[in-house]
Amino acid sequence: MSSYSRLLYIHQNELYHNAHKRVSEDIQAVYKRNKIAVGLPKGVKSRYAISGLPNSYAVIGMMWGDEGKGRIVDNLLEKLLTNPGIKNAYVVRFQGGSNAGHTVYKDRHKIPLHQLPSGILHSRSVNIMDSAMVIHMEDLQTEIIDAEAIVGDLQERLVLSEDAMLSTDLERAEEVFLREKTLGKSKGGTGRGMSQTVAHYIDRQGFIVADLFEKNWKARFSKKYDTYKRDFAAWDHDLATTDVPDFRQTRKQKKPLTRKVGTKKEFLERLHNVRNWFLKRDSKLSKKQRLIQNTFPIHHQIEDFLVSRKASVVFEGAQAVGLHFRLGRRPDVTSTDTTMTGIKDSTAYYTREMIGDGIGVFKATYDSSVGQVKPMTIINLPKDDLLLKVKQKIGDTWKNWNDEDYWREIKKLKSLSVEQKYAAWIREVAKEKGTTTGRYREICYLDLAAMRFNAKMSEVTMLAVTHLDIARKDHAIRVCTHYTDSKGRNSPYQPGQKRQKGLKPHYVDLPGFDGRQVQKAKRFDELPENAKKFLAFIQRQVGLPITIVSTGPNREDVVFISSFLS
CATH class of the missing domain: 3.90.170.10 (Adenylosuccinate Synthetase, subunit A, domain 3)
Structure with a gap:
């Protein structure tokens, strides 16, 4: 053995x-x-069975993202919560933001998640969005409203670190601006302002979630808008008319939509509205029950529960190791640490030795991939829907197709090789479209x-x-x-x-x-x-x-x- x-x-x-x-x-x-x-x-124990805290796991994407990490978190939680003595579970999203997409299901209802942890389906779970996440508050508000319509009230089961990096439409506009400024050389992003938010956190020009809830928030964000407006004007760009992703309307219309950054008054009004929504949500709760709080003391409590075997914890990664900013394939990389090292940085609490098994998904x-880089093992396919004409001809009946129906129609495509037909079949039956981007993924x-x-x-x-x-x-x-x-x-x-x-x-x-x-x-x-x-x-x-x-x-x-x- x-x-x-x-x-x-x-x-x-x-x-x-x-x-x-x-x-x-x-x-x-x-x-x-x-x-x-x-x-x-x-009889064979894992490497961290002795040093790791009991019932602690991490779920990490092994390839290029979209591996099904949210599904594995959901299954793992369900298994852990059946263990005798475990009263509740914690799911800690330790990186990523609205550029990441996980999909889970509740009573056959599809729930696409971006910033919310995948543990929200379980009533006995507390879900934490920790400090190394990039949070867009309007997007988060939309996600919470949509999720609660399916899984019920998330109050006291959802925690957002007040130290998480705050993204606004200004950072998203900056990403668009950089693409034009560099003549397309600044590629690889999703338009969600991730790298800009992280960069400004590092250069100390960015904001964290807590800043939006300070008394002087309006003056600080007003000054930031003025700075961006001046920088854009220097390159003959108008900040107010710059298009940025509109997450709320994209969800409603089920297709990618944008909105203008707007005037300073419009920008501040949106922040004012979302700020009030979160303040009202937390207004009747004690400090320890609020959505927005300091997560560090919570991790002390989690460790105590783990030692006494009364709880479990799953650290949920987004994207994948293949998209790590140092270990990935530039420019198709993300801005936060997708490996288990990111858990330490985000929580400021757990070292690798404290965590049990890391599960690579x-x-x-x-394989599948989305981005500028062509993977080594790619099976080249056209980007468009290869069965579009057939689907249009027969109407909505194609939505009831099974795997063999897809294979029957794909085999008729004379322009494709045998391997391309197989890849096209995979793309259809596995529904290989990005949760965030809506783009067909490359099949590899x-x-x-x-x-x-x-x-x-x-x-x-x-x-x-x-x-x-x-x-x-x-x-x-x-x-x-x-x-x-x-x-x-x-x-x-x-x-x-x-x-x-x-x-x-x-x-x-x-x-x-x-x-x-x-x-x-x-x-x-x-x-x-x-x-x-x-x-x-x-x-x-x-x-x-x-x-x-x-x-x-x-x-x-x-x-x-x-x-x-x-």
Whole structure:
């Protein structure tokens, strides 16, 4: 058993360098000799089982975002809250902002989340938006109103750090302005003013949430508007007529919409209204019950509850390691720390050793990506809806299509290769559109070389798989195992377009399986044989145990593997 533990943990770094030497061996072991080892075996403790606080976990995106982290947080919370003695749970969003998008479901109602933590579905959870988040108060107000219409009152279950970085329409206008000023060189953002807000926090020119609730708030924000107006005018730009994302109307109309920053009076009026809404919300609550408060004392309390095993905590990451500002692929990077290191910075409380297992989330049978950079394993597809003419011809009946209906129509597209048709099918049945942007995502082959690097840098200790049901029995699953340079030498993954230039991805084709049978599985042994083997191969190649598998689109479609959480 100790050798298996070494394979899972100590050997993970060796796999980062030498996994290419094991590809044939791993295929033979899994697919020929039926060595199906998935999960954390009994008797093997995780690396942080001793040092970490009981019932503490982090959920981190392993690839390029949109992996299904919110879903895993939701499933993990539900599992934790069944443990004897645990009375409540905490979910701590430690980074990101309105540029991030998680989707969870309540009674078949889709709830797209941006700034709100994914634990809001659980009545016994307290959800914290901590200090390293970038908060746009109007967007947050809209999210709270929409969420409460589905999940009920969130008072006393939602906390916003008064030290969180405050984003306004001024920072969003600045992002638009920089794109024009640099002739398009300032790319990679979502228009939500994330990098500008973080940059001004660092240069001490920005505001935090608490500043909006000071007595002199109007004078300070008025001065800031004047500064922006003057800077814009110097470049012959008019601040008032600059278009910025309108989150509220985008939600109502279900398509991207913008609004003008407006005059100083209009800008301050919007801030005044949202400020009053939050003040009124907190007016009848005690200091410890308010939405906006100092989160540091709460973490003291959480630690006490964890030590006494009366509570659990899940630290929820947004975006992914592949979008980290230093570890990602510029310009498609975010501005806050997407690894487990970000938890320490955001909470000013927890070190890595205090947290139990970090769970890295990835899509099982493919990757997806949105942005300027073309991933190494991309399957090139047109950006538009390839079935638009068919959908327009038959009306809304296409909305009732199942997986096979999509496949039947996509196979008729003569301009696409077999692999492109498969990617187009994935894009449709997996609903691969960004929660925040509404853009079609790029479909890519699963990239194990990148995953090994991201797993190493993020300090996760386990893996969670989503979208295992996005597979076909009649189509192989192509997986990138490693890269080589122009001389045929193995080249471990290194982030950055110039570092990857000229590299060749190497693939293996693994047997497909019936995704519909995956959806029926309630236990690991009920999965199709080739699905179990596929997971076993991934675990051997990455070197971390796969412990959670989502098997379908619904909350209840999940399998916890081996002794995890037992």
